[in-house]
Amino acid sequence: MARYPQRVQLIDVGPRDGLQNEKSPVPAAVKIELTHRLQDAGLTEIEVTSFVSPKWVPQMGDNAEVMAGLARKAGVRYSVLTPNMKGYEAAVASQPDEIVVFGAASEAFSQRNINCSIAESIERFAPVVEAAKAAGIAVRGAMSCTVGCPYEGEIAPSRVAYLAELMKGIGVERVDVADTIGVGTPIKVQKALEATLQYFSVDQVSGHFHDTYGQALPNTLASLELGIWNFQSSIAGLGGCPYAKGATGNVATEDLVYMLHGMGIETGIDLDKLVDAGIYISDFLQRKPNSRVAVALINKRAG
């Protein structure tokens, strides 16, 4: 049998990545309450909001209000997404523990998503990373489309290595290997991770898998086998797949925690409280949690 890490650190991206594409506005108070429920359930890393122009992401327009409203808990890392120096300056005023910059392993995706080449996107982030580090703020780099791209199809591991090298070059301290469209399967995901591990240590690499094709948990298992012990997920599976209407996006934190606990791997998370946090936000959004574990446990509770 494979050796697995004894402990896994989860980053819940629900409040930011999960909610950002919701069409109806979610009040700041709901986002704050969701973040509080996540930290009460034992999450110690939460991606709270983004400091992107509200013209592009109106749902995150209340970023400063949300950050100011948090009753911060000791030992919890609150991170925010920052696309440029303007976003960074606004972000810093809200005192995040970590900022997140992002790039794609696919040129086509980079061009269509942020209107510039991969290399240009990294140049743009360089001063943000420098400023954050000078201010003692941690920096994470989100690497999207590391397995497949909606425009280019399959992405070669060498493209992932290229992006990881650029991220390393500007001083990013740790990176997320994201399967943005959820097309990855275990061996492909291991190759993307191995490409990244050429530039970052196993403690600096996190897996971020979408469940669009139901592959997020086997991909997580395949990552654990490489020693990866940081993963991102979204409470109640918040965040559909913008490239396949009605399809699943982020893997649900509940599903991931169930697997890890079943394997005897510690997360520090209380699954029941986590399910309750998912019910809270799902009720607000008037839908069922997009988590098989949540649905099964809700049915079980109902007897």
Added chain:
Amino acid sequence: MARYPQRVQLIDVGPRDGLQNEKSPVPAAVKIELTHRLQDAGLTEIEVTSFVSPKWVPQMGDNAEVMAGLARKAGVRYSVLTPNMKGYEAAVASQPDEIVVFGAASEAFSQRNINCSIAESIERFAPVVEAAKAAGIAVRGAMSCTVGCPYEGEIAPSRVAYLAELMKGIGVERVDVADTIGVGTPIKVQKALEATLQYFSVDQVSGHFHDTYGQALPNTLASLELGIWNFQSSIAGLGGCPYAKGATGNVATEDLVYMLHGMGIETGIDLDKLVDAGIYISDFLQRKPNSRVAVALINKRAG
């Protein structure tokens, strides 16, 4: 990286295990068409129906009609479930390639499900197995609740070994290790498989995982790592979980095939035709396929 089998053999249990709990009658013609679509998609093992009293499972009351209506394809194995000698005799008249007997690794489940102890259930199957073997019909043993039981909770691997030994003792040729309520996670499933591998070779053991808690694919990956290369699944995820209303039951064949093909493992199955077969039966049942791959591909086809 782990070594995985190069080829996987899938048994689609949709027509039997998937449809048996449907409340509205599904006409024999629809079951036949579904079976034909599965074989056209490349499935070479299909669990077609059961020869159980129609008092208990009315949906399978058309068993003889369904078996008689099949346009059998060379190289395809058609199996049927048989609970006792009466069922066996009716089954044999329909010329199955394989009969399936079943037992539980949980005493409480055995008592509640078939009203006798595990040992008694095996005694009851002994003449069925003997008769089948004398008639040159293959025999498979379905072992349910090998990880968890809705009444007893967690099941020890030694209970699985006990059932496997009994199955071996009456001449069963191969067995399914089923996680009937879908509570298993990778290491637990490996332990249930290893207990079974004390009595059966790796070529004689198949994994049958329910996706109630979203764990079927990681459990499959964990099984592949032990060399297991036979798995059961259900087209469109047919067959909910009778122990958790509204929850998912059998893993969808589409999701399993997507993972295997993504890993370069051959199945002989055409995923597009498989998705079409799932759409066919889901349309009849007036619901969406309970398969993330099917939903994602249907959305992709729609552009």
